[in-house]
Amino acid sequence: MIARIKTPTRIAPLAACATALWLLACDPSQASEVQQQATGAPQSCYLSGISDRAKCGYVEVPENAAKPEGRKIQVHYAVLPAIKPSFPNEAFLAIAGGPGQSAIDNAVGFERTFAEIRQSRDILLIDQRGTGRSNLLNCDLGPDAMSLAFDDEKLDGGAEAAKCRSNLDADIAQYGSRAALEDFEAVRRALGYDKLHVYGISYGTRMAQLYLKHYPESLLTVTLDGVVPMQQSVLAIGDAIDRAVELLLSDCEQNSQCHTQFPGLRNELAMVNQRLDQAPVRLMVNHPRSGEATEFLLTRNKFASVVRLALYATNVRALLPLAIHQAAAGNYQGILGLHGMMLDGLDLAMGMHSSVVCGEDIPLLDAGMRKQLSESYYGANMIKGLEEVCAQWPVPAADAAFAEGVRSQLPVLLLSGEIDPATPPQWAELAMADMGNAKHLVAPYATHGVAQQSCGNKLVAQLVNSGSLKDIQGDCLNKDVRRSFYLNASTVEPLTANKE
Numbered sequence: 001m002i003a004r005i006k007t008p009t010r011i012a013p014l015a016a017c018a019t020a021l022w023l024l025a026c027d028p029s030q031a032s033e034v035q036q037q038a039t040g041a042p043q044s045c046y047l048s049g050i051s052d053r054a055k056c057g058y059v060e061v062p063e064n065a066a067k068p069e070g071r072k073i074q075v076h077y078a079v080l081p082a083i084k085p086s087f088p089n090e091a092f093l094a095i096a097g098g099p100g101q102s103a104i105d106n107a108v109g110f111e112r113t114f115a116e117i118r119q120s121r122d123i124l125l126i127d128q129r130g131t132g133r134s135n136l137l138n139c140d141l142g143p144d145a146m147s148l149a150f151d152d153e154k155l156d157g158g159a160e161a162a163k164c165r166s167n168l169d170a171d172i173a174q175y176g177s178r179a180a181l182e183d184f185e186a187v188r189r190a191l192g193y194d195k196l197h198v199y200g201i202s203y204g205t206r207m208a209q210l211y212l213k214h215y216p217e218s219l220l221t222v223t224l225d226g227v228v229p230m231q232q233s234v235l236a237i238g239d240a241i242d243r244a245v246e247l248l249l250s251d252c253e254q255n256s257q258c259h260t261q262f263p264g265l266r267n268e269l270a271m272v273n274q275r276l277d278q279a280p281v282r283l284m285v286n287h288p289r290s291g292e293a294t295e296f297l298l299t300r301n302k303f304a305s306v307v308r309l310a311l312y313a314t315n316v317r318a319l320l321p322l323a324i325h326q327a328a329a330g331n332y333q334g335i336l337g338l339h340g341m342m343l344d345g346l347d348l349a350m351g352m353h354s355s356v357v358c359g360e361d362i363p364l365l366d367a368g369m370r371k372q373l374s375e376s377y378y379g380a381n382m383i384k385g386l387e388e389v390c391a392q393w394p395v396p397a398a399d400a401a402f403a404e405g406v407r408s409q410l411p412v413l414l415l416s417g418e419i420d421p422a423t424p425p426q427w428a429e430l431a432m433a434d435m436g437n438a439k440h441l442v443a444p445y446a447t448h449g450v451a452q453q454s455c456g457n458k459l460v461a462q463l464v465n466s467g468s469l470k471d472i473q474g475d476c477l478n479k480d481v482r483r484s485f486y487l488n489a490s491t492v493e494p495l496t497a498n499k500e
Contacts, residue, residue, distance in 0.1 A: 047107040050111055054081070054107070056079075057077060058077065059075050059077075059190045060072045063171055063174050064171055065182060073129060074134060075127065075134045075186065076127045076133035077124065077126045077191075079124055079125075080107065080118055080122065081122055082119065082122050084120055085122070086120040087121050089192075089193060089194040091123070092124065092199065093125075093126070093184070093188075093196045094114065094125055095204030095208055096131075097202030098353060099352060099357065100356075101131060101203075102127050103128070103132070104133065105127075106125075107125055110123060113452050113457045114460065116457070116461040117460070117461050122193075126184055128183070128184075128207070128352070129175055129183055129352070130170070130175040130349055137168055137170055137352045137355070141160065148294055148339075149294070149296065153280070156388075161388070161389040161390075161391075165392060170351070172351065173355070173359075175395075176356055176395065195218060196211075197463075198219055198221070199225065199460060200223070202228065202422065205431075206228045206230065208224055209224070212406045212408045213230075216408060220467060221413070222413070223415065223451075223463060224428065225450055226416070226422060230405055231431075232403075233365055233369065235364075235365060235379070235386070237423075238376045238380075240420070240421060241308050241421050241422075244311045244420065245307065248311065248321075249265060252265050257484075261325075262322070262324075265325060268324055268328035272303065272327045273300065276298065276303055280300070282295065282296070285336055287340075296332070302339060304378065305339075305342070306338045306339050306342070307320065309338075311447065312447050312448050321485050322486045322489070323335050323338060334489075354389055355393065355395050358390035358395050359395040359397060360398045360403075361386075362390050364403055370383065406434060407436075413439055413463050414428040414439070414440040414441070415428075415441055415443065416441070416443070416450065417445075417447045417448060417449070418446065419445070419447050421447065422448050425442045437469065439469045441456075441472075442474070443477040445482050453481075454476070454477055455479070456477065459477075
């Protein structure tokens with residue numbers, strides 16, 4: 001049988017919905033778009049956007065490893081075969097982010113990014129348990145949550161989490177990262193690969209580090225792109241967002257044209273935040289997709305979400321100064337347009353996301369981090385929202401060893417984007433503290449996911465092909481690929497060398 005699986009082309013960001021308001025407002029369901037395999041044996045299949053055949057299948061594993069005779073789940077995978085299979089006993093395992101993304105649904109992005117690696121090695125994609133086709137744990141608020149008039153600040157995150165949990169056919173305590181690692185190894189063994197080259201992006205870097213910890217004998221090389229350290233709760237992302245906002249404001253101030261056009265941008269952002277803190281803005285607009293007249297309710301949380309998610313892509317980031325400036329003047333058309341880009345959700349399986357974060361990240365919060373994050377809008381909102389969810393999501397805390405740093409002599413390449421709003425470069429430095437054969441490269445003009453935005457994919461291919469970090473240099477990452485800031489609704493002026 002040949003199956004066809006539809007896939008979106010983007011690789012979504014780390015914890016992109018990581019507050020209760022954002023988390024439970026995402027609808028990642030792809031069930032209607034997937035024709036699943038009838039048996040576990042690898043079969044020919046097509047992935048949307050990729051013209052040649054892939055191989056798809058699944059392994060059946062116990063949902064609870066402590067009950068091997070109990071309930072079984074299917075962990076699905078897809079293999080993009082090497083163009084010239086020079087290394088039939090090796091594969092390049094690309095691990096998706098989230099937590100909660102389907103790797104198979106992002107096959108197009110992985111295939112395009114790592115086309116050079118695919119010339120000689122299979123690309124292996126696994127839908128981690130709880131995502132995609134692997135017993136998807138999905139929470140759906142329904143169509144109202146995606147409407148422009150939806151009041152996200154009145155959402156009861158705890159109640160929605162409880163409702164979601166009651167509708168899931170799963171033992172939610174079995175969907176953490178450590179259990180998923182055993183699934184990955186089961187797939188490797190089933191497919192007969194002796195060794196893997198592992199690439200993890202965002203949350204996927206946590207999975208890659210677990211692989212380094214527990215199955216180093218299965219690995220040849222590891223790449224961590226947008227690094228989440230084992231030693232740190234992902235909730236520290238609140239500080240990372242604040243840092244990225246500050247970098248945006250500084251970039252505009254240091255660019256002569258942006259600063260001339262928007263000299264009060266910092267104060268204007270504070271003004272909009274203060275206005276929305278007092279009361280949301282309610283206005284009639286034309287829907288950014290249908291063009292129909294509809295009500296738009298702009299809350300402080302929606303505005304913060306728009307700013308945050310726009311920072312993930314350089315071309316969208318270039319629109320923010322103009323959109324903030326217009327909003328300060330009472331014109332919300334730019335913010336509406338950016339919000340419209342988010343209406344399809346973020347393709348995250350939020351039940352699996354909750355199992356991971358509630359078991360692995362919330363327990364790492366100590367008093368010092370709580371105090372630090374409480375001083376940030378993003379941080380405080382994130383703690384409040386996730387604690388509401390986790391109160392209704394009973395999963396055991398990961399053991400203390402889970403959060404220990406990785407000690408390894410395998411070659412590990414770490415990639416960071418300087419303007420990343422999720423995983424800043426200092427996170428990679430923490431992750432590599434005990435790695436004896438690691439190299440950290442920072443792309444000064446990249447956001448989240450360096451391999452997709454720069455020559456980073458060539459550096460990963462160089463590592464895979466050589467098996468060594470020795471000759472890998474990051475000079476190509478310094479190419480100035482900055483996007484000029486939009487100075488009005490239709491014009492992008494060239495970025496000049498003059499700074500103010």
